[in-house]
Amino acid sequence: MLLDGKSAVVTGAGSGVGRATALRFAAEGARVVCADISAERVEETVRLVEKTGGTAVAVRVDVAEESEVVGMLDSAVEHFGRLDILFNNVGIPTPRLGGALLEDHTVAEFDRLVAVNLRSVFLGCKHAVLRFKEQGGGGVILNTGSVAGLVGWGGAVYGATKGGVHQLTRAVAIEGAPFGIRANALCPAAMPQTNFFAAGGLGQGAELSEEAVRQAGAQHPLGKPITAEDCAAAAVYLVSESAGNVTGVLLPVDGGYVAR
Template structure:
């Protein structure tokens, strides 16, 4: 039996087609959990499902844009119908901005980043909550960022979206702690993933942020970030609620 208490639990992981999300999905499956793999990219989601099933685990893929309410409903419905409930939600999917300063951030960049990084997790959490409350509890883990702790790690849109994620975590923790719901986040530092930064050459924002790049320290693996997610979702963290856990080799301490 798993010492984490995750065995047999129904877990949703977003952005699970690659990077931290895939590492987390694989980690949950190794602990005996049943995993809904949600991602925008079909090939990535299916590859993660195949890897879990090849190792004897149970997983299902849901493909689509998680800021679309219909996709959100499909994700939650798949967990309920296929695995009998929804015990753990991992709001991991996210995108970077162009490191743009406020004065250089156009409407499209702002709206896209906030929609993916903040609105989509809100929609999915809202859809999952009634089922967790009916079951008597659940764990929700968000992937925040070092940019949720400071202003020097990304552009205006990404920084604001990840600060918003922290606010959402804390609100959930306060509002639902007496209902058996725990909400926490990891705050990754520099991590080796496929996430891309398409900075505008010569723009003000990238030049300023770049000056702080030396504080990042060692680049972590996706598996190291996933370990933080699994811990916060597990019974080992049963009295941890409303916490933002830096997984950053001490960057937050600089």
């Protein structure tokens, strides 16, 4: 029960890392606002949380819109009395799943990647910090970055948005430290379990081909693909008091990829 009594918001909670983390947070005692742009998917996540005895509510949100982000965070206060944890976990992949070179991107694609992958994190961080300062007692922000923001992975604009997420994370960590606010980021490598593979036509979940899973795992020295549960386990540590003196960290969950 590492998060017993905590109030957490998880974005992108309708699938993949978001759903796995919402389930894990609830299992560790947190009360969870599950947020996603798909009401149907996020309501299913809440049903799964409740099925295991946890507490959660569903919120449909477009995290690129400031008013909706504010409303999402207000939901945590409305339902659970305060906000303790925000996990900014929404992201979309490079068009054509890494096949788009820099010069292939349209301005519309660039703007969409920045809005979803970077502006959403800025908005979440900004309004979580405001809420934490108003409440007093600190708080925790966790952002989903990527190894693509640490090294050249492919997908230039996607990598740039994740690099921006990493710098925002460090800035919030430093600015928030005097107020007891911590901020860290997860940096996953290849995760066939997420909507990124589905967007590339490679399937998702049980529909994934064995070859797609094998190719993902082969990119990592440990030889295994990254799972949503791998990220959820790291997320629990970073938002819990076990990491009470850890802030400004960009934690690769990558099977050793960036260590090569």
